[in-house]
Amino acid sequence: MHEMAVTEDIMRIVTEHAAQAGAEQITDIHLVIGDMSSFVDDSIQFYFDLLSPETVAEGATLHFHRVEIRFRCRACGAEFSPDGMDWRCPKCDALGGKVIAGKEFYVESIEVT
Numbered sequence: 001m002h003e004m005a006v007t008e009d010i011m012r013i014v015t016e017h018a019a020q021a022g023a024e025q026i027t028d029i030h031l032v033i034g035d036m037s038s039f040v041d042d043s044i045q046f047y048f049d050l051l052s053p054e055t056v057a058e059g060a061t062l063h064f065h066r067v068e069i070r071f072r073c074r075a076c077g078a079e080f081s082p083d084g085m086d087w088r089c090p091k092c093d094a095l096g097g098k099v100i101a102g103k104e105f106y107v108e109s110i111e112v113t
Contacts, residue, residue: 003039006105007047011057014110018056023112026060030111034067034104041066060110069102 010029018026033039041064052058071087072079075094087096 003043004047006039007044007051010044010048010107011051011055013107014060015056017110018112021112023056025113026057026110027113028061028063028111029057030063030065030108032065032067032104032106032108034102035069036099036102037105039105065108067101067104070100071097072100073097 010031014026014029031044033041041062044064045062048057048060048062052060068081070079070081071089073089073092073094074097076089076092078089078091079100080090080097083090088094089097
């Protein structure tokens with residue numbers, strides 16, 4: 001259900017920026033979402049379709065760019081993406097590391113007319 005709240009935030013952000021630009025219509029919204037976030041594209045789309053009618057964002061297309069999880073090994077410094085649930089460093093076999101990508105969630109850009 002937290003997708004409703006974040007979709008409300010998306011709507012607020014894009015409508016504010018569209019108003020600042022003097023736009024009449026938002027045509028496209030580009031979102032960046034990390035795979036470690038618990039946000040589900042289909043749920044965000046569902047709530048967007050529910051919230052956008054009769055707004056400047058009505059009819060806009062949501063574009064989802066997913067960012068895969070990346071770690072930096074604390075033991076050897078290697079950067080890697082986990083293989084499924086195997087979060088061991090492929091170089092030194094240490095478990096996990098510092099998350100350097102995959103937590104993102106933001107509006108990257110909007111297109112307006």
